[in-house]
Amino acid sequence: MSELRPSDVVVIGAGVVGAACAHYAARAGLSVTVLDRGPVAGGTTGAGEGNLLVSDKQPGPELELALLSLRLWAELADGEHDFEYQRKGGLIVARTDAEASAMAATAATQRARGIIAHAVDAADLPAYEPHLSPDLTGATHYPQDAQVQPALAAAALLRSGVRLHTGVTVTGFRRGRDDRVLGVRTSHGELAAGAVVNAAGTWSGAVAALAGVSLPILPRRGFVLVTEPLPPMVRHKVYAASYSGDVAGDDADLASSAVVEGTPAGTILIGASRERVGFDRSFPIPVLRRLAAQAIELFPFLAGVSVLRAYRGFRPYCPDHLPVIGPDPRVPGLWHACGHEGAGVGLAPATGHLVARGLTGKDPEFDPTPFAPTRFAEVSS
Amino acid sequence: MTGAPEPTPVHPPGTDHFRIGVDGRHIPAEAGQTVGAAMLAAGIRSWRTTRFAAKPRGLFCGIGVCFDCLVTVNGTPSLRACLVDARPDDEVSTT
Amino acid sequence: MIHDLVVVGAGPAGLTAAVTAAGFGLRVAVLDAGSRAGGQYHRHRAGRPPAWPPLARLHTVEHLAEHRVWAVERVADGFAVHAVAGEREGTPVTVTGRRLLLATGAYDRQLPFPGWDLPGVLTAGGAQALIKGNGVAPGRRAVVAGTGPFLLPVAVALADAGVEVSAVLEASRPTPRAAALAPHSPARVVEAAGYAVALARRRIPYRTGRAVIAAHGDHTGLTSVTVARLDADWRPRPGTADELDCDTLAVGYGFTPQLELAEQLGCATTPDGFVAVDARQATDIPGLSAAGESTGIGGVHLAAAEGESAGYAIAGRTPPRALLRRRAALTRFAAGLRALYPVRPGWLSWSDPDTLVCRCEEVPRGRIEDAARLGADDVRSVKLLTRAGMGWCQGRMCAEATACVLSDVLDRPIAAPPPTRPIGVPIRLGDLAQGAS
Numbered sequence A: 001m002s003e004l005r006p007s008d009v010v011v012i013g014a015g016v017v018g019a020a021c022a023h024y025a026a027r028a029g030l031s032v033t034v035l036d037r038g039p040v041a042g043g044t045t046g047a048g049e050g051n052l053l054v055s056d057k058q059p060g061p062e063l064e065l066a067l068l069s070l071r072l073w074a075e076l077a078d079g080e081h082d083f084e085y086q087r088k089g090g091l092i093v094a095r096t097d098a099e100a101s102a103m104a105a106t107a108a109t110q111r112a113r114g115i116i117a118h119a120v121d122a123a124d125l126p127a128y129e130p131h132l133s134p135d136l137t138g139a140t141h142y143p144q145d146a147q148v149q150p151a152l153a154a155a156a157l158l159r160s161g162v163r164l165h166t167g168v169t170v171t172g173f174r175r176g177r178d179d180r181v182l183g184v185r186t187s188h189g190e191l192a193a194g195a196v197v198n199a200a201g202t203w204s205g206a207v208a209a210l211a212g213v214s215l216p217i218l219p220r221r222g223f224v225l226v227t228e229p230l231p232p233m234v235r236h237k238v239y240a241a242s243y244s245g246d247v248a249g250d251d252a253d254l255a256s257s258a259v260v261e262g263t264p265a266g267t268i269l270i271g272a273s274r275e276r277v278g279f280d281r282s283f284p285i286p287v288l289r290r291l292a293a294q295a296i297e298l299f300p301f302l303a304g305v306s307v308l309r310a311y312r313g314f315r316p317y318c319p320d321h322l323p324v325i326g327p328d329p330r331v332p333g334l335w336h337a338c339g340h341e342g343a344g345v346g347l348a349p350a351t352g353h354l355v356a357r358g359l360t361g362k363d364p365e366f367d368p369t370p371f372a373p374t375r376f377a378e379v380s381s
Numbered sequence B: 001m002t003g004a005p006e007p008t009p010v011h012p013p014g015t016d017h018f019r020i021g022v023d024g025r026h027i028p029a030e031a032g033q034t035v036g037a038a039m040l041a042a043g044i045r046s047w048r049t050t051r052f053a054a055k056p057r058g059l060f061c062g063i064g065v066c067f068d069c070l071v072t073v074n075g076t077p078s079l080r081a082c083l084v085d086a087r088p089d090d091e092v093s094t095t
Numbered sequence C: 001m002i003h004d005l006v007v008v009g010a011g012p013a014g015l016t017a018a019v020t021a022a023g024f025g026l027r028v029a030v031l032d033a034g035s036r037a038g039g040q041y042h043r044h045r046a047g048r049p050p051a052w053p054p055l056a057r058l059h060t061v062e063h064l065a066e067h068r069v070w071a072v073e074r075v076a077d078g079f080a081v082h083a084v085a086g087e088r089e090g091t092p093v094t095v096t097g098r099r100l101l102l103a104t105g106a107y108d109r110q111l112p113f114p115g116w117d118l119p120g121v122l123t124a125g126g127a128q129a130l131i132k133g134n135g136v137a138p139g140r141r142a143v144v145a146g147t148g149p150f151l152l153p154v155a156v157a158l159a160d161a162g163v164e165v166s167a168v169l170e171a172s173r174p175t176p177r178a179a180a181l182a183p184h185s186p187a188r189v190v191e192a193a194g195y196a197v198a199l200a201r202r203r204i205p206y207r208t209g210r211a212v213i214a215a216h217g218d219h220t221g222l223t224s225v226t227v228a229r230l231d232a233d234w235r236p237r238p239g240t241a242d243e244l245d246c247d248t249l250a251v252g253y254g255f256t257p258q259l260e261l262a263e264q265l266g267c268a269t270t271p272d273g274f275v276a277v278d279a280r281q282a283t284d285i286p287g288l289s290a291a292g293e294s295t296g297i298g299g300v301h302l303a304a305a306e307g308e309s310a311g312y313a314i315a316g317r318t319p320p321r322a323l324l325r326r327r328a329a330l331t332r333f334a335a336g337l338r339a340l341y342p343v344r345p346g347w348l349s350w351s352d353p354d355t356l357v358c359r360c361e362e363v364p365r366g367r368i369e370d371a372a373r374l375g376a377d378d379v380r381s382v383k384l385l386t387r388a389g390m391g392w393c394q395g396r397m398c399a400e401a402t403a404c405v406l407s408d409v410l411d412r413p414i415a416a417p418p419p420t421r422p423i424g425v426p427i428r429l430g431d432l433a434q435g436a437s
């Protein structure tokens, strides 16, 4: 391994969020080193899906982040990077009249914030998705929803202007007299840095603890089923209107509603369940069965399609479902970029952008207080 | 599907002999023989092309592990030709 | 109904264990993906079972043929084994047992070389299966290549099926030490000598230190192979390449164990990648045993001896001393044999950047090397960046080769981890969904 060299910024974590922070910091002229105990995208980034959704978000700070990110992803994809960016659009379908009216109400508030959302009658659904179940009552089409392949995206963002060290675990922080962070201690020696960004995803709480502060980030388990490769059958990201309720839900129990989407490789991805069971690495069969059943409910043809594999990831989740982004006033020199739960891929570029602006002393694009690391202080201490 | 020099069956014809269709062509098969074996015995060495480079594929591992030999039998897709026993009047379609 | 014992795999190990346990009064179910019991070694044509005693006692167990097991899980009073019955339409089936024995065997290990994806290139075991199970010869003119004693019966079977076998090419040079193993298993050495005579009688040349380093063909498939002499590291010696015409290549470089079911249960594995078992064939998971080639490659006799020991142990009996002695001797013999046929890293020099490593997703070696340069330093992250190992076979054909390519680029040893396949074999979503709540 090449030697660890002092840098303006050290980013802990080579997932999509750390990669985006590093990319934008490097673009802003800073020297950047990224450290990961594993390989690139070896954490949750390599264990999730790559949906860039606005459709599942209510107006609020997360949606602002998502909208900025969408613009940035499109711009990144325009460059020399290839990470399977596709602006394919989302289609949220309703199975009952009650679901349909709730869906329409959500769409109205999203439109007010500038999101494009078209109501689709049941009769017009086959024109959008020829293989959808005929039993649906209607849908909303969100043309802005897009997708990337997260691992490729993280690797692409790290390709230029960034020093990457994989297989290096951060074990502590170097602190100055005023307790300021001066760098990190690692399994491979110490490394001086002007600032350190904690982008350790689901493990960010543990990294924060190394600096003596708490961050309430917990794992929320999710499974994805992957089918055999097929000719294109599913054009959009298709999911049931009840999905957004699962995303926002606080229930520790299993919540799942299938999001069905095709990939450029021909496979169909069926995600994703949500459970708070700690880092339980088992694959409970009832969860897999339920995802399969829900996907078939949307696309009956899937019953005859083989599933080749299933994988599991642990989303980094905060009690208020918002990420933690920005400097930690408790530890000068330490920044956080973590806790993006099930939207870290979607929110990565905007997160990186915000962090880079902060690191170079520029004003943020919008008010970052909802993401402040200290917002949990009362609860956690 | 592509042909090759026709290999010889190892055993002389027995009793349980029948025919199966492969893309409309009839080939002999025996009870207990897999669809893939019957096709190979009829000189058919490949019956699938790959998704990206359109390379021909047929049997490789012969025991259901590699999935190179996928065929459609009587309309059921993605069956392993090396595992599916042939039945009289099976219709195999290749791609 | 809950069985006393459920066995996955009706090969030499699994079926021996099953009938042994049934002989002590246990209620036993045996699931196997194949349509006839016997596993790889006792594979046979319909209606022509070989004279192998456990097959004659098949009626003492519940044999569930054509049952593909896709998952095993622990349940309150034992284990649930989830399968799909029927190779075509398929019906989901769950069988439960107080004890579980995994005897899932192994499959041929492959080392990629240019042209290994041409039709006409078969695994050595695949060629054998075609002949034994189907009575079909794979072609007219064959070359047998790879490493290990298994190449010999394959060559003989091909010749007896009427195929002209141009040569058996053994990449290793095993002869001198082979004799030293004789005390451990006279039967095995006599068998090997028997094959040597059989090859000679059929005028099949047996050449050591040689390999097929490329296969060539046209749109119909294989037409010839390039053969070269190898140095001790398996790099081709310059100027030794030669072309042989053939329509069939049977190739195998040893065997890879089928571990996914054991892995689903979180069972401990050995450093060299097999299910770890004790002298009673028990794993570290209470109630779970394993036997046969998934616990170590050792051939049919060892697999059967392990199965028999497991059958005794599971029935709560002490295996006879003679059986344990035989198993111990066979285990030593197998270890010695494996040491004679190691895969050497020079095989990487047979391939070029365009040579496919992952057949399913068509990922060439060059793309794996690129991924390593992008920060992928294990098999899983290569998979994420290149799709190598993501296809139908779920890395069974390429994971070990991918690890070798990676080791080569990064210049340090990288092992293929035990496979994580929560869906052990593909299952239709409709079958998976049954029983969903």
Ligand SMILES: Cc1cc2nc3c(=O)[nH]c(=O)nc-3n(C[C@H](O)[C@H](O)[C@H](O)COP(=O)(O)OP(=O)(O)OC[C@H]3O[C@@H](n4cnc5c(N)ncnc54)[C@H](O)[C@@H]3O)c2cc1C
Pocket: A012, A013, A014, A015, A016, A017, A018, A019, A035, A036, A037, A038, A039, A040, A041, A042, A043, A044, A045, A046, A047, A048, A049, A050, A051, A052, A168, A169, A170, A171, A199, A200, A201, A202, A203, A204, A207, A221, A222, A223, A224, A271, A272, A273, A312, A313, A314, A315, A316, A337, A338, A339, A340, A341, A342, A343, A344, A345, A346, A347
């Ligand atoms: C099933 C599932 C589906 C999902 N689908 C989507 C989706 O469609 N769209 C979407 O936007 N998001 C989705 N997500 C969420 C998304 O995957 C995550 O939000 C995102 O990947 C988080 O990225 P990250 O970079 O913060 O974390 P990670 O990718 O986990 O990266 C953190 C890195 O930090 C490293 N690290 C940790 N501790 C240390 C240490 N001490 N020293 C060095 N390195 C360390 C880890 O090795 C890891 O590589 C999904 C998640 C799951 C589980």
Ligand SMILES: Cc1cc2nc3c(=O)[nH]c(=O)nc-3n(C[C@H](O)[C@H](O)[C@H](O)COP(=O)(O)OP(=O)(O)OC[C@H]3O[C@@H](n4cnc5c(N)ncnc54)[C@H](O)[C@@H]3O)c2cc1C
Pocket: B063, C008, C009, C010, C011, C012, C013, C014, C031, C032, C033, C034, C038, C039, C040, C041, C042, C067, C068, C069, C070, C103, C104, C105, C106, C107, C108, C124, C125, C126, C128, C129, C150, C153, C258, C291, C292, C293, C294, C299, C300, C301, C303, C424, C425
């Ligand atoms: C293709 C092939 C051909 C061989 N031919 C010979 C030969 O001719 N001579 C020789 O000496 N050795 C041969 N061998 C070596 C052989 O592996 C051993 O000698 C012996 O058969 C090992 O016995 P076993 O019981 O451990 O495993 P196997 O005989 O491999 O039996 C394992 C059984 O488990 C079943 N199984 C595995 N996974 C599942 C699942 N998920 N669901 C349901 N069923 C499952 C398989 O269908 C198989 O029947 C061959 C090996 C292979 C791979």
Ligand code: FES
Pocket: B058, B059, B060, B061, B062, B063, B064, B065, B066, B067, B068, B069, B070, B080, B081, B082, B083
């Ligand atoms: S030949 Fe490998 S699965 Fe059929």
